[in-house]
Every structure is written in C-alpha cells, then in structure tokens.
Amino acid sequence: MDTTLSREAAGTAPGGRPVERWTLERGGTRVRLLTYGGIVQSVEVPDRSGARGDVVLGLGSAAEYAACRGPYLGALVGRYANRIAGASFTLDGTLYALVPGDGPNCLHGGAEGFDRRVWRAERVPGGVRLTRVSPAGEQGFPGRLAVSATYTLDAAGALAIAYEAAADAPTPVSLTNHTYWNLNGAASGPAVGSHELRLGASRMTPVDAAGIPKGGTAPVAGTRHDFRAARVLDAGHDHNFALDGGADGGERFAAELYAPASGRVLTIRTTEPGIQVFTADSFAPPVPFGPGAGVALETQAFPDAPNRPEFPSAVLRPGERYTSRTTYAFSVR
Numbered sequence: 480m481d482t483t484l485s486r487e488a489a490g491t492a493p494g495g496r497p498v499e500r501w502t503l504e505r506g507g508t509r510v511r512l513l514t515y516g517g518i519v520q521s522v523e524v525p526d527r528s529g530a531r532g533d534v535v536l537g538l539g540s541a542a543e544y545a546a547c548r549g550p551y552l553g554a555l556v557g558r559y560a561n562r563i564a565g566a567s568f569t570l571d572g573t574l575y576a577l578v579p580g581d582g583p584n585c586l587h588g589g590a591e592g593f594d595r596r597v598w599r600a601e602r603v604p605g606g607v608r609l610t611r612v613s614p615a616g617e618q619g620f621p622g623r624l625a626v627s628a629t630y631t632l633d634a635a636g637a638l639a640i641a642y643e644a645a646a647d648a649p650t651p652v653s654l655t656n657h658t659y660w661n662l663n664g665a666a667s668g669p670a671v672g673s674h675e676l677r678l679g680a681s682r683m684t685p686v687d688a689a690g691i692p693k694g695g696t697a698p699v700a701g702t703r704h705d706f707r708a709a710r711v712l713d714a715g716h717d718h719n720f721a722l723d724g725g726a727d728g729g730e731r732f733a734a735e736l737y738a739p740a741s742g743r744v745l746t747i748r749t750t751e752p753g754i755q756v757f758t759a760d761s762f763a764p765p766v767p768f769g770p771g772a773g774v775a776l777e778t779q780a781f782p783d784a785p786n787r788p789e790f791p792s793a794v795l796r797p798g799e800r801y802t803s804r805t806t807y808a809f810s811v812r
C-alpha cells in the first residue's frame with residue numbers, strides 16, 4: 480500500500496497566510512508536517528511492544544512555532560544551515576553581506592530563513608513535496624533559488640527528505656531538517672543520558688566558542704567526540720562531524736540513535752558530507768522542553784564552508800542542480 484495522505488487547515492502564519500498540516504502514514508509510521516517552515520511536527524513509530532509514540536519535540540500551531548523560533552523545532556533550514564562567520568562571504572570576487580543573528584554570525588539562513596516561510600504543498604508518489612522560490616537577495620544571499628523538499632515514506636515506514644534547488648546566480652546552499660529526536664517520547668524526560676548514539680564519523684570540524692570552524696578537520700579518536708562505537712549520549716554537543724564513506728553522491732551511514740527503554744532505533748543515512756549533533760543544552764523557558772530533551776541530528780554541508788576553501792564546496796552554480804537526500808529509518812531491538 481502506498482502512503483496514506485491527508486491534509487487539513489492548520490491556522491495561519493504571522494502575516495496571515497494560511498498553513499496546512501499534512502499527515503503521511505505508511506508501514507507503522509505516521510508523520511505530520513506543516514507548510515509553515517516545512518516543520519516536522521510529529522513522527523509516531525512503534526516501540527518494542529508495538530505501542531506507537533511521538534518521537535520528536537513538537538508544538539501545536541504555526542503561531543506557537545513562530546513564537547518559539549530559537550530552537551528551530553522540526554524546521555526546514557536554509558538557505559544555508561549552520562553558521563557563516565561574520566555573516567559574510569566572498570564568491571567569485573564579490574563580497575556578500577548576510578543578515579547576522581547569532582552574534583555577528585549568520586545562523587540557519589538569517590533572521591527570516593526558510594523555517595519562517597510558508598511553502599506550497601503538492602501530492603507526489605509516496606508523500607508530499609514543498610516548494611518555494613527564495614528571491615535574489617533574500618537575507619543577503621545572491622541569486623533566485625527555486626527549492627523543493629520532498630517528504631516520503633517507504634513500505635517499511637522510513638521517512639526520506641529529498642531536497643532539490645536551482646539558482647540563476649552562484650550561491651551557497653545547504654538545506655537540512657532540524658528535528659529533535661527523543662525515541663522514548665517527547666514527554667519522557669531528557670534524551671541525553673537515556674539514549675545511545677553511534678556516528679559514522681572518524682573526524683569532526685573543531686570550532687571556537689561561537690561555533691565557528693577553526694579550520695580543517697580533526698580526528699575524534701581519544702576525544703569526547705568519539706561516537707564511532709555506540710555510547711551513552713552525554714550533554715554539551717553542538718558540533719559538526721565529517722562523515723566517513725564514499726563521496727560518490729550516494730547515501731552514507733550518518734547516525735544510529737537507540738533508546739534502550741523503548742527499544743526504538745533511528746538510523747540516518749545521507750548524501751551530505753556532515754552532521755551537526757546538538758544536544759539542546761540551552762533549552763530554557765519559554766521553550767516548553769528542558770535541557771537535553773531531544774537531540775538534533777542535522778545532515779548538512781560543513782559550517783562556514785563558504786569561507787573555508789578546504790571544506791567540500793557548498794556553492795551551487797546556474798545550470799547545476801542541488802540535490803540532497805536524508806533517510807530516517809525506524810526499527811526496534
């Protein structure tokens with residue numbers, strides 16, 4: 480059976496544009512997403528006893544998400560996920576100034592990023608496709624960018640998010656989804672301490688206190704960043720890991736998150752070169768979740784790649800097609 484799809488009205492975004500909520504169901508998985516910010520609002524999957532529970536941190540309405548922007552709960556992040564140092568970069572000899580927000584740096588596409596936009600939704604085989612056009616100059620980024628994000632479920636209930644984009648001028652692009660996972664359920668208490676994490680990364684990108692890469696990558700061996708073997712997720716992670724495995728455009732293993740109490744396992748594979756692990760240590764009211772309540776696993780280009788020639792390029796040029804795909808597979812043990 481194909482994915483069961485339904486949509487309903489879900490209030491309005493700031494400014495009054497109507498928002499839809501789409502529900503996708505297949506193979507034991509039920510996903511709800513909003514056309515506001517491409518937000519993954521809930522992901523319900525069975526635990527080891529077959530009981531279905533919501534494993535992401537979510538809110539109720541688009542208005543609630545708009546009022547609780549800081550954590551980017553479940554959001555589609557762009558035009559450039561993570562940080563660009565000094566909110567500026569030089570491309571083909573031209574200096575571009577972006578909208579800062581994280582101190583002097585640009586975070587997650589600027590003050591009004593893709594997570595604040597209402598997307599157009601259409602049915603596609605297996606799921607729903609969101610589209611929008613990011614105009615030239617939006618948040619300071621060059622070029623008009625036509626973007627799509629397609630959310631599908633496969634027969635086994637795995638969620639795939641596939642992104643595509645095309646630009647009429649060279650521009651950095653890095654799109655991700657900012658879902659926070661808690662495989663014991665959103666209301667179960669912290670994910671930190673109760674989950675085990677394994678990453679397909681033997682190197683990471685060292686950063687300064689502002690989260691800006693210092694340059695190059697460093698081995699995780701012998702450091703607190705070593706998740707090559709599964710171990711209990713501890714607090715204090717907000718780092719990008721350089722994923723091992725082929726750079727042939729195919730999906731590589733990124734992460735496995737396991738919650739022994741519920742038995743749920745999340746396996747993430749991606750075409751992206753990096754994954755940011757953020758343990759939500761900074762959560763505080765009015766965010767209605769406590770520190771460490773979930774862990775964000777953000778597949779992406781490396782932070783500040785537009786200013787770091789040694790990092791894999793994140794520049795999209797006219798005539799090229801940006802494609803990115805991440806799959807989130809659910810199982811139990």
Ligand code: G6D
Nearest residue numbers: 549550551717755757775
């Ligand atoms: C990202 O790396 C960043 C964090 O520092 C930020 O606080 C969060 O998004 C909202 O994961």
